[in-house]
Amino acid sequence: MRAAVLHTPGSDLVVTDVTLDDPEDGEVLVRIVATGVCHSDLSVVRGAVEVGLPLVPGHEAAGVVERVGSMVTRVRPGDRVVLSWAPNCGHCFYCAQAHPTLCDVYVAAAGKGRLWDGTSRLRIDHRPLHHYSCVSSFAEFAVVPESGCVALAADVPFEVAALIGCAVTTGFGAVVRDAGLRAGDSIAVIGVGGVGVNAIEAAALSGAAAIVAVDSNVAKKPVAYDYGATHFVNALDEDAVEQVRALTSGRGVTHTVECTGNPTAMSRAYEMTRPGGTVVMVGIARQGAVLSVPATGFPGSKKRIVGSIYGGGAPDVDFARISALYLSGRLQLDRQVGTRFVLDGINSALRRLEDGAPGRSIIQFD
Ligand SMILES: [Zn+2]
Ligand SMILES: [Zn+2]
Structure with missing residues (x-):
């Protein structure tokens, strides 16, 4: 072959x-x-x-x-x-x-x-x-x-099924399982790629009040809006974290899903998440990279940093759930x-x- x-x-x-x-x-x-x-x-x-x-x-x-x-x-x-x-x-x-x-x-x-x-x-x-x-x-x-x-499922085309095999399940589960997003929460999604668009779409489907897409490529802005983002922040802006906070009552977002694996973006994901919120790390970092977050104040921040692989770890179950949402027209x-x-x-x-x-x-x- x-x-x-x-x-x-x-x-x-x-x-x-x-x-x-x-x-x-x-x-x-x-x-x-x-x-x-x-x-x-x-x-x-x-x-x-x-x-x-x-x-x-x-x-x-x-x-x-x-x-x-x-x-x-x-x-x-x-x-x-x-x-x-x-x-x-x-x-x-x-x-x-x-x-x-x-x-x-x-x-x-x-x-x-x-x-x-x-x-x-x-x-x-x-x-x-x-x-x-x-x-x-x-x-x-x-x-x-x-x-x-x-x-x-019989009516799911193979090319859609292939995407369910990684990108869709990874982005969907990061939001629904690992962040545990509830209707009315806010979320930032860093990296509007194959996984990021699915995180945005899952957040929209779950009733997020604000969905801030963060990417260094402004060409991703219309893509993010198509999938349900309510705001876009250029990751290269010096004040990207402050912009995200300003968009969410000054507190920061309830959840952040980091999809790039860039250590600087991972630190920023922590910073833009409000106290008591959840930071979901999906992006695969380069070999040997280290994640840096402030030690001072960490206990009092009550933030959770969660490693997320394959959408929270039940791919078989999620393939079926996602296929059902696709067939009912809820996930496009x-x-x-x-x-x-x-x-x-x-x-x-x-x-x-x-x-x-x-x-x-x-x-x-x-
Ligand atoms: Zn993959
Ligand atoms: Zn085993």
């Missing part, structure tokens, strides 16, 4: 023939129909996040089950599925404590670029290739753990689909993301 391979961080992906072995026990072979190009993929390709090499990136995807290994009970050939980039074993320390995205088996496998049993199904020139987050969807097919396959996800590419256009799609072009780029397969 054909796949996009990362040999050297900082270089283009190479679209080439690779070998994909049959699914083992508890694994599923999925034909990828659509895969989104996410900032996490870009970070890996550009070398901002360290991974084992060579590797097939891609983690935001939907497709059709082609074949299943033995002992698979969750899906059958022909099923339409969204892939989860945080499959879980269901019985380890963290799974038992209802933290499936912290699953010991998943964290160990994903950290090594392998599947559950510590081996790879992907090979190039007889050498093993690394899987990315147990998905590797920049390829015509993927072998994934059974728990990485989540049933997809079609408009998030930006430019469509074939696999050979993957490097153009990554550059488009890097340039801050609006809309999610989608790689489509026949």
